[in-house]
Amino acid sequence: MSTQVQDTQEKRVHDRQEDIKLYINGRFVEGTSGLTFENRNPFTNEVINSIAEGRSEEVDQAVTAAKRAFEGSWGSMKLSARMKYINRIADLIDEEVEEIAYLEALDTGLPIAQTRKMTARAAENFRFYARMVQTKLHGESYPVDDEFINYTVYNPLGVVGLITPWNAPFMLETWKVAPALATGNTVVLKPAELSPLSANKLAEIIHKAGLPEGVFNVVHGFGETAGASLVAHPDVKAISFTGETTTGSIIIKNSADSLKKTSMELGGKSPLIVFDDADFDRALDATVWGIFSFNGERCTANSRVLLQKNIKDRFVEALKERVANIKIGDPLDPSTQLGPLVEKEHYNKVKQYIELAKEEGCEVVQGTVPEDVKAGNFVPPTLLLNATNDMRVCQEEIFGPVMSVIEFETDEEAIAVANDVRYGLAGYVWTKDLKRGHRVAQAVEAGMIWVNAQNVRDLRIPFGGSKDSGIGREGGHYAFEFYTEPKVIHVAIGDHHIPQFGMKK
Numbered sequence: 001m002s003t004q005v006q007d008t009q010e011k012r013v014h015d016r017q018e019d020i021k022l023y024i025n026g027r028f029v030e031g032t033s034g035l036t037f038e039n040r041n042p043f044t045n046e047v048i049n050s051i052a053e054g055r056s057e058e059v060d061q062a063v064t065a066a067k068r069a070f071e072g073s074w075g076s077m078k079l080s081a082r083m084k085y086i087n088r089i090a091d092l093i094d095e096e097v098e099e100i101a102y103l104e105a106l107d108t109g110l111p112i113a114q115t116r117k118m119t120a121r122a123a124e125n126f127r128f129y130a131r132m133v134q135t136k137l138h139g140e141s142y143p144v145d146d147e148f149i150n151y152t153v154y155n156p157l158g159v160v161g162l163i164t165p166w167n168a169p170f171m172l173e174t175w176k177v178a179p180a181l182a183t184g185n186t187v188v189l190k191p192a193e194l195s196p197l198s199a200n201k202l203a204e205i206i207h208k209a210g211l212p213e214g215v216f217n218v219v220h221g222f223g224e225t226a227g228a229s230l231v232a233h234p235d236v237k238a239i240s241f242t243g244e245t246t247t248g249s250i251i252i253k254n255s256a257d258s259l260k261k262t263s264m265e266l267g268g269k270s271p272l273i274v275f276d277d278a279d280f281d282r283a284l285d286a287t288v289w290g291i292f293s294f295n296g297e298r299c300t301a302n303s304r305v306l307l308q309k310n311i312k313d314r315f316v317e318a319l320k321e322r323v324a325n326i327k328i329g330d331p332l333d334p335s336t337q338l339g340p341l342v343e344k345e346h347y348n349k350v351k352q353y354i355e356l357a358k359e360e361g362c363e364v365v366q367g368t369v370p371e372d373v374k375a376g377n378f379v380p381p382t383l384l385l386n387a388t389n390d391m392r393v394c395q396e397e398i399f400g401p402v403m404s405v406i407e408f409e410t411d412e413e414a415i416a417v418a419n420d421v422r423y424g425l426a427g428y429v430w431t432k433d434l435k436r437g438h439r440v441a442q443a444v445e446a447g448m449i450w451v452n453a454q455n456v457r458d459l460r461i462p463f464g465g466s467k468d469s470g471i472g473r474e475g476g477h478y479a480f481e482f483y484t485e486p487k488v489i490h491v492a493i494g495d496h497h498i499p500q501f502g503m504k505k
Helices: 003-008 056-071 079-095 097-108 112-135 169-182 197-209 223-232 245-258 280-296 309-325 344-360 411-419 434-443 478-483
Strands: 022-024 027-029 036-040 047-052 141-144 148-156 159-163 186-190 216-218 236-242 261-265 271-274 304-308 363-366 382-385 402-408 426-430 448-451 484-492
Touching (some): 022 197, 056 159, 056 186, 056 216, 079 197, 169 478, 223 236, 223 245, 236 478, 280 309, 304 309, 309 363, 309 382, 309 402, 411 434, 426 434, 434 448
Parallel strands (some): 186 216, 271 426, 304 402
Antiparallel strands (some): 036 047, 141 148, 148 484, 363 382
16 A cells, blocks of 8 residues: 555544535525535534525526526537546546545544545446446337338436435435436435535535536525425426435425426335344354445335244344444544444434333343444444334334344245335345245345345446335436436338328318
8 A cells, every 4th residue: 555545544533524505507605695504523522613504596596507508508518528527527526435434424423434435436427328328228219111211319318406415415416416407407405404524525516627607506405495405496307305205205296296207215124034044153244334325314224124933032142242242432533433424413312212122122232332432423333123114113214324133934924014014125035045035135125125135236227116105216227227218219211101181172
């Protein structure tokens, strides 16, 4: 390892950051109202900086700029020229990986060892869609005898609104921004108010890449004001949202008045099923990582682990040992495995669920938060033992480092418990019997199932859930179905019969 790379791995400090402006029409600007809100560090609960707050007027300015850019140079740009911009963004992300990882850890409390990996994936999001647009975004041709050729083309929608969450914000922002821009749309991004730093960095990167004014815009603010205005704006053709299920439902309702397309990636309460013939150690590794990485703040987390009766006691003892040894600490420390939750309100919510678990009859087993970090929003890794699936803590999304442990005996019981929940985002099956693995995976009601695997993403596959976990799919060429509109063109190549109404006999 070179000295330069070693230097970038040294521990950073919790510095105050420069205040953040909105990014509209190629410029960093204050909000018209002059309103701001505080951004707090989840590790210290001190203010990091102030953020310009956008509301309906700023959203309208951003949408107007985006519409003008779409109708102008961006909308008429050749594909090859547009892809140069997309690849340039990826190159600039690569140059800023360490800084983005630092900002993400500072802003969200995610351990920097994890934010480094997420940021690297963000650059690949842009390169992936640059490749996909040139190789997969093509139409079909349908000859009809010797009279017609019918063919399809896929056109960008225009202005799209992207509303992104605070968990893994930079990666999830680029997951939406990359296909939206690559397919020729212009963008207004409303990032989560709890994680504005990396969204601002993305604006700086795209500004440096030299995209035409108005192609990409960022309006910071709150869901009930900036987000609602973006959803309601008549010139916004689509809304892609990742976040909580109730908010997604509200967005769908509010989008109906202007007949917008919507893509919803919502909550989860994903089961991880461990059969007694599973590879014990690998299943254990996957179980612990799948709930306690990302501080437990991930939609696909295996928040319910279903253990077959024969191995339950042994597996629980192993879980207890792991929970006791998880490294809790400063998110800027490369050795930290679990950091603080994103904000005090969410911290209190998760703590309330743990108290509820005790009332519902669970035995609560937790790791220990070190005294020197207790100023932060730390919830230790938590096991809810003796849980039953009818408990609220097994039915409701907690979105923290909390895992319910449920016993089952038969395949049929495991499937029934896995499906007895409103959500259907992800699921995990561990067994050496591949017939059983396939059978159970196909029976579990979820948009994504991993068999003998941790949550490893392939950018080519569809990402999304069933039931209350969302509507639609993003990822791979499936994103094109959302960010473009198919058009059919019918061309006559012969003199087909046309009825002659109104002709004199």
